[in-house]
Amino acid sequence: MFAVIMAGGSGTRFWPASRSAKPKQLLDLSGEQTMIQSTVQRLGDVFPVDQVMVVTAQHLVEAIQQQLPSLPPSAVIGEPCKRDTAPCVGLAAALIQRQDPNGTMVVMPADHIIQDHQAFQQAMQFADSLLSDAPGRLITFGIKPTYPAESFGYVERADALGQDQGKFHAYRVKQFREKPKAEVARQYLESGNFYWNSGIFVWKAQTIMNQLAVREPDMHDRLVKIAAAAGSPDFQSVFEREFSAIKGKSIDYAVMEHATDVVTIEAPFDWDDVGSWQAMARIRGTNADGNTIAAKRYLGINTKGSIIRSTDEHLVVTIGLEDVLVVHTSDATLVAKKSDEEAVREVVSQLQQKKWNAYL
Numbered sequence: 438m439f440a441v442i443m444a445g446g447s448g449t450r451f452w453p454a455s456r457s458a459k460p461k462q463l464l465d466l467s468g469e470q471t472m473i474q475s476t477v478q479r480l481g482d483v484f485p486v487d488q489v490m491v492v493t494a495q496h497l498v499e500a501i502q503q504q505l506p507s508l509p510p511s512a513v514i515g516e517p518c519k520r521d522t523a524p525c526v527g528l529a530a531a532l533i534q535r536q537d538p539n540g541t542m543v544v545m546p547a548d549h550i551i552q553d554h555q556a557f558q559q560a561m562q563f564a565d566s567l568l569s570d571a572p573g574r575l576i577t578f579g580i581k582p583t584y585p586a587e588s589f590g591y592v593e594r595a596d597a598l599g600q601d602q603g604k605f606h607a608y609r610v611k612q613f614r615e616k617p618k619a620e621v622a623r624q625y626l627e628s629g630n631f632y633w634n635s636g637i638f639v640w641k642a643q644t645i646m647n648q649l650a651v652r653e654p655d656m657h658d659r660l661v662k663i664a665a666a667a668g669s670p671d672f673q674s675v676f677e678r679e680f681s682a683i684k685g686k687s688i689d690y691a692v693m694e695h696a697t698d699v700v701t702i703e704a705p706f707d708w709d710d711v712g713s714w715q716a717m718a719r720i721r722g723t724n725a726d727g728n729t730i731a732a733k734r735y736l737g738i739n740t741k742g743s744i745i746r747s748t749d750e751h752l753v754v755t756i757g758l759e760d761v762l763v764v765h766t767s768d769a770t771l772v773a774k775k776s777d778e779e780a781v782r783e784v785v786s787q788l789q790q791k792k793w794n795a796y797l
Contacts, residue, residue, distance in 0.1 A: 438565055439540050439642070440484040441529040444473055444493040444501060444547035445516060449785045450713045450778070453769035454746065457797050462547040463500055465748075466711060467720045473547045474504055483558045484543075490514060490532070491547070492525045517677040523691035524656060524683045527649050530642040531664035541565055542645075544638040544688075549710055550720060556706040563605040564639035564702055567598070575648070575693065576639040577610070579632025579701040580708045585622035588712060590615060590634040590689065592701050593625075610699040613689060632701060635708060638688070648692045656683050656691075713778050714762050717744050732765070744775065769796050 448461025455461045462473045470478065473491070480489060489508055493501055495515035502513050514532070516525065526544055533540045543561050551557050564576045579592045594608035601607060613634065617625060625631035649657040659679040666675040693699065709719055718729045728740060732747035740755040747753050747765040755763060762778055764771040771781070788796050 438484055438561065439488045439490065439529075439533050439537075439542045440480050441526065441533075441542050441544045442473070442476055442489070442491045442547050443522060443525055443544065444491050444497070445519060445525065446546070446548060448548065449782050452781050452785050453766045453771050453796065454748075454764055458496070459500065460497070461711070463497070463504060466717065467550050471504055472550070472711070473501060475550065476545065476547050477505055477508070479551055479554045479557055481554060481558050483561060486512075488536075490529055492516065492529055493547075494519065516680060518681050520680065520683050520685035522688040523649070523653065523686045524660065524680065526638075526645060526688050527653075527656060527660045528663060528680070530645045530649075531660045532667060533642040534646065535664055535667060538643065540642045541568060542640065542642050546636050546710075549635075549637075549708060551706050551708055553706045560605065560702065560705055561639065563602055563607075566602075567600060567607060567700060567702075568639070568641060570600075571698065572641050573644050573647075573698055574640065575644065575696050575699045576607075577693070577699065577701050578635045578637040578704045579608075580635050580704050582626050582631065582633050585619060585626045586633060587616060587619055587622050589710070591617065591625055592632045592634050594630050594632065594701055598700055604705045606703045607700050608703070610701050613694050632703065634689075635704060636710075637704075638693075645692065648696060652695060653686065653691050656686075659683055714744055714746075714764065714781075715775060715778060717746065742775070 444462050446460060446462060448455035451461045454464055463471050465471050486508060489512055491501055491513045493513065493515060495517050498513050498515035502510050530542060533542055567576060568574055577592060591614040593611040593614060595611040596609055598607040598609060659682060662679050663676050666672045709716055717731060721729050721731060723729050726740065727742040728737060729744045732745050732753055734750055734752040735745050736754045738756045740758045742760045743758055745753055745763045749767065751765055753763060753765055760775045762773045762775050
């Protein structure tokens with residue numbers, strides 16, 4: 438099996454720690470490792486080093502190579518421009534086909550946290566076994582919802598596939614649902630037939646290329662041209678020309694919402710998409726005052742329910758605060774109510790408008 442790690446996100450909700458040159462996936466948010474390092478470690482021995490591919494933005498290639506010295510430099514592919522997940526996945530599939538025409542690929546984001554690596558690896562092997570009988574299947578992993586989330590897409594399951602193995606349960610997919618309003622999310626949770634869409638997929642490289650050929654023929658043809666030029670002196674120019682001409686689209690819109698033979702496996706592992714600063718409380722836990730502290734030097738007086746982050750020796754002191762977010766970096770500090778953290782994206786937007794590029 439090939440592992441394809443999508444690492445091109447910008448992580449704007451994690452400003453000011455996340456910047457264009459060092460976005461969320463390159464940050465240490467959970468502990469000793471950065472998110473992309475943890476993602477690669479999660480693969481274990483199930484995925485040989487020469488079958489691991491990281492697809493990212495061109496300007497992040499060197500930084501990722503430095504963080505992942507166990508991978509050959511050629512394993513990190515830098516897209517010349519941002520074109521969403523369908524071209525990213527298709528590019529990886531086209532390149533994998535050159536190496537193994539029958540190759541199975543596991544696609545995953547670089548910014549998720551999954552603590553149980555063994556369960557993850559076993560789940561990928563189970564998914565691979567489901568392709569033995571039906572190579573044309575498209576497999577996704579559904580996360581059993583624990584609350585009526587409005588920030589996730591959902592997968593509605595149909596009947597059981599009938600190929601369960603122990604803790605692994607697979608279902609046919611009835612349909613994909615967009616991020617719902619609060620009341621609809623509650624209905625999804627109560628029905629018991631919906632999963633959060635994890636964004637982790639397993640399929641044959643040939644299968645996804647076939648799907649793109651039908652649904653997105655122009656995208657497919659350009660990706661084939663890029664793969665055909667791999668290893669040649671003209672590769673970079675072909676890559677830039679053809680990839681830039683692709684109309685960006687997510688893999689869900691391009692393929693998954695239209696495909697028929699789609700299966701979801703109920704994920705047997707813990708999962709957190711680390712979508713915003715509030716995830717720090719889930720990941721790192723809280724102290725007796727309900728605070729999450731990720732700082733070397735911090736003093737809190739009458740401070741409760743807050744998240745404090747700083748990565749250097751700078752002393753952060755809070756007095757009489759409750760439910761706030763404080764993120765200190767060497768050149769910018771964010772102080773906000775936790776309930777307002779979605780507005781962090783607006784901060785980035787206004788910085789762009791002001792052309793304060795040093796803070797982006």
